[in-house]
Amino acid sequence: MAEIALKPTTRLTNIVVDIADLAVSKDPGALLITYSLGSCIGVSIWDPVAKVAGLLHYMLPESSISPDKAKANPAMFCDTGVPKLFKAVYQLGATKRRLVVKVAGGSQLLDDKGTFNIGKRNYLALRKIFWKNGIMIDGEHIGGSISRTVRMEVTTGTVIIKTRGGEVPL
Amino acid sequence: MIDIQLEQLIQRAESLPKLPDTTVRLIRVINDPASTFQQIVDVIRFDQTVTTELLRLCNSAYFGLSRPIVSIDDAVRYVGTAKLMQLVMAAHTHALLGPEQAGYGLLPGALWSHSVGVALACQVMAGYLKIQDKGLLFTVGLLHDIGKIVLNENVGAEYAGIVRIVNDEKIPFHEAERRMFGITHAEVGELVANRWKLPHPIPCCIRYHHEPAALPTPDPIIDALHLADTACLLLGIGGGDDSHMYRIDEDVLERTGIKTGEIENIGATVVTELKSVQKLFGFE
Numbered sequence: 546m547a548e549i550a551l552k553p554t555t556r557l558t559n560i561v562v563d564i565a566d567l568a569v570s571k572d573p574g575a576l577l578i579t580y581s582l583g584s585c586i587g588v589s590i591w592d593p594v595a596k597v598a599g600l601l602h603y604m605l606p607e608s609s610i611s612p613d614k615a616k617a618n619p620a621m622f623c624d625t626g627v628p629k630l631f632k633a634v635y636q637l638g639a640t641k642r643r644l645v646v647k648v649a650g651g652s653q654l655l656d657d658k659g660t661f662n663i664g665k666r667n668y669l670a671l672r673k674i675f676w677k678n679g680i681m682i683d684g685e686h687i688g689g690s691i692s693r694t695v696r697m698e699v700t701t702g703t704v705i706i707k708t709r710g711g712e713v714p715l
Numbered sequence: 716m717i718d719i720q721l722e723q724l725i726q727r728a729e730s731l732p733k734l735p736d737t738t739v740r741l742i743r744v745i746n747d748p749a750s751t752f753q754q755i756v757d758v759i760r761f762d763q764t765v766t767t768e769l770l771r772l773c774n775s776a777y778f779g780l781s782r783p784i785v786s787i788d789d790a791v792r793y794v795g796t797a798k799l800m801q802l803v804m805a806a807h808t809h810a811l812l813g814p815e816q817a818g819y820g821l822l823p824g825a826l827w828s829h830s831v832g833v834a835l836a837c838q839v840m841a842g843y844l845k846i847q848d849k850g851l852l853f854t855v856g857l858l859h860d861i862g863k864i865v866l867n868e869n870v871g872a873e874y875a876g877i878v879r880i881v882n883d884e885k886i887p888f889h890e891a892e893r894r895m896f897g898i899t900h901a902e903v904g905e906l907v908a909n910r911w912k913l914p915h916p917i918p919c920c921i922r923y924h925h926e927p928a929a930l931p932t933p934d935p936i937i938d939a940l941h942l943a944d945t946a947c948l949l950l951g952i953g954g955g956d957d958s959h960m961y962r963i964d965e966d967v968l969e970r971t972g973i974k975t976g977e978i979e980n981i982g983a984t985v986v987t988e989l990k991s992v993q994k995l996f997g998f999e
Contacts, residue, residue: 563990564950564951564952564986565986565987565990580822580825580954581822581825581951581953581954581955581958582951583948583949583950583951583954583958583959584949584950584951585950585951604950604951604982604983604986605979605982605983606979610976610979610980610983611980611983614983614984614987617987618987621983621986621987652949652951652958652959653949653959654945654948654949654959654961654962654963655881655885655887655959655960655961655962656885656962657963658965659975660963660968660973660974660975660978661945661946661949661963661975661978662975663949663950663975663978663979663982664949666975689959690959690960691956691959692820692951692954692955692956692958692959708956709820709874709878709956
């Protein structure tokens with residue numbers, strides 16, 4: 546499978562975002578990347594003027610199940626991770642109204658009947674928090690029974706979703 | 716169907732990196748109800764490398780102990796046998812489970828992270844389900860996917876065909892493996908565990924981790940392993956490309972009474988613990 550070249554002439558530094566983790570950057574030579582999104586959701590935000598990018602990989606919808614863990618690691622939950630991601634890009638000079646927002650993940654098992662439907666709950670939690678805050682989703686790659694890797698270039702905001710089947714820009 | 720000769724699989728199993736002798740001995744004494752605390756400690760004491768490694772771990776920031784640990788007896792006293800055994804086994808399976816398994820889309824480190832994640836999830840699950848045998852659960856959690864290492868090459872070559880069977884026939888990935896090769900990664904895992912002479916019921920737990928309903932009578936250990944594995948697969952804890960092409964057994968959910976909130980709690984605990992274990996070993 547041929548990898549889509551984001552910027553063939555430059556060598557980019559990978560900033561890897563682990564599960565329950567987030568990263569922001571304004572380094573033009575950086576690529577934010579997160580591997581193996583399952584029922585988790587990857588939220589990428591980018592300001593085209595300030596050239597600031599942020600990527601969050603949260604795993605669960607609500608911090609109320611464990612306030613202690615949310616305090617130690619806000620990126621674990623949607624309701625604590627998303628505000629933290631937005632605040633972090635604002636600190637680097639991004640502005641809310643310019644942000645391009647793309648999301649991926651929320652996978653589910655085969656024939657899921659509800660108990661294990663964390664992917665769907667994760668996605669609904671995200672829609673809810675975005676709706677409350679007047680944030681539009683500009684692109685999404687959600688659901689199904691697949692694993693996804695998200696790559697995001699800081700200077701161009703290009704987001705690529707990689708699955709076993711190939712790569713698509715979002 | 717692609718016919719894989721059993722001989723060929725066994726040969727490949729033989730060439731896997733060996734589990735260190737100490738680990739195999741540990742697995743045997745921990746899972747033998749007749750063994751004493753002293754026997755467990757002795758397995759470690761007589762292995763100089765493991766002793767040195769353990770003392771280093773015990774004195775690391777991970778445990779945050781206020782006084783230096785200078786002997787195995789100290790380590791056992793302050794850290795606890797169960798925790799020590801787990802760390803030894805997690806460290807010793809890294810050579811085996813750490814490499815990339817491209818056939819399953821498992822990046823370097825992913826299968827080890829998944830295996831340690833499932834082992835940790837099994838421990839939490841044992842608490843919920845009031846299962847006493849935490850040592851056995853940790854062991855089977857850690858080793859449940861060893862069959863993937865053996866079957867990796869074949870799965871890589873036939874991946875598109877396997878996924879086609881999953882989609883066309885609406886069956887889980889391991890059943891599609893059976894259609895394609897006549898054997899699943901779980902059954903290959905049982906084979907490997909038997910070759911390594913791991914004690915009963917470890918090989919059996921490995922074999923049924925995706926299909927607890929295939930057992931003549933339900934088994935609490937296999938139920939717990941099935942739930943722990945499926946939760947980690949779903950959440951993408953050390954995930955591969957096949958991670959979501961499995962089913963949760965509804966009867967197991969009913970038997971155990973496990974609910975979404977508990978699965979989420981387990982996920983949060985496992986990821987937190989796994990991150991500190993990865994940091995401890997420098998396997999980030």
